[in-house]
Amino acid sequence: MANNLVIVESPAKAKTIKQYLGKSYNVIASMGHVRDLPKSQLGIDVDNGFEPKYITIRGKGDLLSKLKKDAKSAKKVFLATDPDREGEAISWHLAQLLDIDDKSACRITFNEITKNAVTTAIKQPRPIDIDLVNAQQARRILDRIVGYKISPILWRKVKKGLSAGRVQSVATRMIVDREREIENFNPEEFWTVGAVLKTDKGDSFTASLISKGGKKIKPSSQTEVSKIEGDLKGKSFIVTDVKKGEKKRNPAPPFTTSTLQQEASRKLNYTVKKTMVAAQKLYEGVSLAGHGTIGLITYMRTDSLRISTDALNDARTFISDKYGNTLLPDKPNVYKTKNSAQDAHEAIRPTYVSITPQEVKDQLPSDMYKTYKLIWERFVASQMKPAVYETATVDIQSGEYGFRESGSKLIFKGYMSVYVEGNDDGITEKDNILPPLKSGEELKLIDLKNEQHFTQPPQRYTEATLIKVMEEKGIGRPSTYAPTITTITARGYVGRDKKQLVPTELGSVVTDILVEHFPDIAGAEFTAEMEERLDKIESGNVDWVKIMEDFYGPFAENIKNADNAIGKVKIADEESDVVCEKCGRKMVYKMGRFGKFLACPGFPECRNAKPIVVETGVDCPKCGKKILEKKSKTGKVYFGCEDNPKCDFMSWDAPVKGEKCPECGGILVKKKGRRASVLCINPECGYKK
DSSP, X not given: OOOEEEEESOHHHHHHHHHHHOTTEEEEEOOSOSEEOOSSSOOEETTTTTEEOOEEOTTOHHHHHHHHHHHHHOSEEEEOOOSSHHHHHHHHHHHHHTTOOTTSSOBOOOSBOSHHHHHHHHTSOBOOOHHHHHHHHHHHHHHHHHHHHHHHHHHHHTOTTOOOOHHHHHHHHHHHHHHHHHHTXXXXXXXXXXXXXXXXXXXXXEEEEEEETTEEOOOOSHHHHHHHHHHHTTOOEEEEEEEEEEEEEOOOOOBOHHHHHHHHHHHHOOOHHHHHHHXXXXXXXXXXXXXXXXXXXXXXXXXXXOOOHHHHHHHHHHHHHHHOGGGOOXXXXXXXXXXXXXXXXXOBOBSOTTSOHHHHGGGSOHHHHHHHHHHHHHHHHHTSOOEEEEEEEEEEEETTEEEEEEEEEEEEOGGGGTOOOOOTTOOOOOOBOOOOOOTTOEEEEEEEEEEEEEOOOOOOOBHHHHHHHHHHHTOSOTXXXXXXXXXXXXXXXXXXXXXXXXXXXXXXXXXXXXXXXXXXXXXXXXXXXXXXXXXXXXXXXXXXXXXXXXXXXXXXXXXXXHHHHOOOOOOOOOEEEEEXXXXXXXXXXXXXXXEEEEEOTTTTTOOOEEOOOXXXXXXXXXXXXXXXXXXXXXXXXXXXXXXXXXXXXXXXSEEEEEEEOTTTOOEEEEEOSTTOEEXXXXXXXXXXX
């Protein structure tokens, strides 16, 4: 019979840990937080040390009763929530509710859910770290005060239902500011000139114009280019210098939360939310043949690059056995973690490097497999030798004009045998091999090529690039990146154009109000400074109440002034081409809990509303009516008949407009994936192209 109780957050985590601890331990999930601030009121006594008023979360009453009963009968209670501020706070709340002395050895943590990590943690319980709890409490109270004080002003001045989160406001502002940079950008003309040159042996290559009279040159008009081409007529092209060498390209470090989110966006086209859901499941545990239930990766909310000695040794042994010593460096590769990182954590890595992606491919859902493969490959590659390129740079002179071309050739793949880091522009590095050249050699001019260009505006943020900049500026922490982006899109402040984040009119209006009347709240510097203060609370160097007092005085005064100064703002609804069938008005786009929908502007006289219809241009193969693009309750796009539920046709793959199957005449669909293909929807036909 179980005489020890272990409390974790999730059932999946409980199932995995239970397997490791055996019958003498009862493992129960708290299902996340059990207490929080009330939704109906501020819940903070700002006049008495910012004392929070915590209440049991609605729906947790029965669970809490069971936890109390089990805790009372247990010989020992271990609080095993996640190893971060949020997890520490959940444990503290549980201790308060279950009458556990938070100064007793009741808290256990582990960076990975493996048998060794869990059983070791059970032997090393510690008191709850109240500094970690205070850091989480300070963030929660700070965000509550900002949201509950500013949001009512937005309701009165703009529209009901708006809110102003602290980190979310800064993220929205970044997207708004970037959009205005793009709108106000004035492109500048410039030209490039390339000389197509040939050696005596018949090898040809193109060198780019870089200088005139020893000074850099960048032609800005066709007239300038024409003069250059005239000056070069009849001139000889002489090689003046050839430099050869080697260039090493080091592997990228193992993933942190932000780099995992960025790379999954680039390589897998995943949203940050999808990435973190997959990573959470991999961390909490999955059932694998031959292994039982096992956590496949270490804790996924981290900004540390540290790797444990055991994990490094395992990686080096694995690399030596599988790839040979040619890819193994003499010493482990060590990556420096930034000063603000929580170095008690490790980087994100596989718990067992010997469990390869290929081994788990058929046992995991696609999104979890792809996420695991990314993490595994990145970690293994991080402990390999650099890639080596043979490089060459040639300088060529023609009269007073200087040309240059560089080439490189991969001569040792190193870590690139396993993994190559993605980049935001999607450009893949390729070999550019120059012919053999020597100083003093004369080259024959085959052609002069010129091309007009215009400077480009900065690109809109994607989720990946926004997270990258947020991390660089110190805005938010690993646990906040995904919820920040999810929140600003759900509230209608930001929309998506493919992968790009685009501010809505509402987002722009709210940002302008915050920038004018609450410059600190909407400012990246203030938000980053506040994150540093929270870090100091965590390390025990600052009193959290003092931080709140310093913030609240000026903020409260600001609230009074802003409420009087902000005038009523009217945001016009975007009109659609859809006519309301009930009253004849043109319907407008509205934002609801589940995204955009169409509504009649005659509300409340006319209450007609309906989902936005996206036609595919393809007729239903079952009844002949239109096939529409739709969304499931979880937001996943699918394609179904407009006469649903009478007609049950549906497809997860997009119908191809204007084409029929050449074999059976049925409709064709485009199969999703990296290797997209078009095939017949009729499985008995089997046509594919």
